[in-house]
Amino acid sequence: MRVPVGTLLVVSFPKRLLNEGEEVVVDLRPHWSFLIGPVLAAIGVIAVAVAIVAAFPSAPVVVLVAILLFLAAAMLWLAGRYARWASTSFVLTNSRVVYRTGVLTRHGREIPLERLNDIAVHQSILERLVGSGRLYIESAGAMGQEAFIGVPDCLAVQKAIHHELARSRRRWAEQTGGRPLLTVPEQLEKLDELCQRGVITRAEFDVEKDRLLHHLG
Secondary structure, three states: OEEEEEEEEEEEEEEOOOOOOEEEEEOOOOOOOHHHHHHHHHHHHHHHHHHHHHOOOOOOHHHHHHHHHHHHHHHHHHHHHHHHHHOEEEEEEEEEEEEEEEEOOOOOEEHHHHHHEEEEOOOOHHHHHHHHHEEEEEEEEEEOOOEEEEEEHHHHHHHHHHHHHHHHHHHHHOOOOOOOOHHHHHHHHHHHHHOOOOOHHHHHHHHHHHHHHHHHH
C-alpha cells in the first residue's frame, strides 16, 4: 500500500529489517538523473553509428567493429549504473535513517533519530531543475556529518525527517512524564555537579561518564 507523505510516497521495505514497533515513512531510490550519463552515452553512440552507416554503407569492417565496441561499453556502463541505482535505497522510519547500497556486497549506514543534530539541504541550479539535491545529516558521535547525494525531492525528505524527529521527541516526553531529554554534555554536567556535592563518588562518576561516552560513540 502506498501512503502519501507530502510529495513523497511510502513504499515496501523488508519487514525483517524493521525493529518491533518500527514503521517505514519514506523509502527512496536515487534520483533518475543518476542514470542520465550512461543513457546519453548510449544514445550518442547509437546516433553516431546510424550516421556513419547511412553516410558510408561500405565502411571498413574495422570501423563497424569499433562502433560495436563503443556501443557495448556504453551498454555495460548503463547496466552497471542501473544495478547500482536499483540496489541503493534511502529509508526513513519513525526511529532511524537507513542508507543501503551495493550490488555484489552490501554496505549500510544507520543513524537513530535521537542522535540527529542537524539536517541540511543543498541544491545546485541543475538539481533544482530536475528535482533532486544533496541531503546532509549531522549526528552526534564519531559519524559526524553524512552526505547523501542525488536524493529526489530532498526538501520534502528534510521536512519528513524533521516531522519524525519531533514525533520521536514527543514520544520520549510522554514516556518520561514530560521531562526534557538531556544531551550527553548536559548529563555529564549534572553528574559532575552531583560528584562535587558528594552525592556520588568520583569512581561512580567515571563509570557513568564512560558509559555515556561509549553510547555517544
